[in-house]
Amino acid sequence: MYGGARTATTRTLPCTWCNKPVPQPRRWRRRLYCSEAHRRKNRVVEAVGNFLDSL
Numbered sequence: 001m002y003g004g005a006r007t008a009t010t011r012t013l014p015c016t017w018c019n020k021p022v023p024q025p026r027r028w029r030r031r032l033y034c035s036e037a038h039r040r041k042n043r044v045v046e047a048v049g050n051f052l053d054s055l
């Protein structure tokens with residue numbers, strides 16, 4: 001028991017960047033980042049990676 005009625009149905013995943021628990025909404029795709037900023041950060045890193053890959 002965690003002391004809350006909603007804890008049983010609320011799932012969380014750690015943010016890819018800061019490991020902060022991100023609540024996972026039901027019937028929705030997985031949220032891997034705690035904030036829009038961290039989501040964008042991932043896109044930037046991916047873009048840089050692709051750029052370096054193409055060199």
Ligand SMILES: [Zn+2]
Nearest residue numbers: 015018034038
């Ligand atoms: Zn984060």
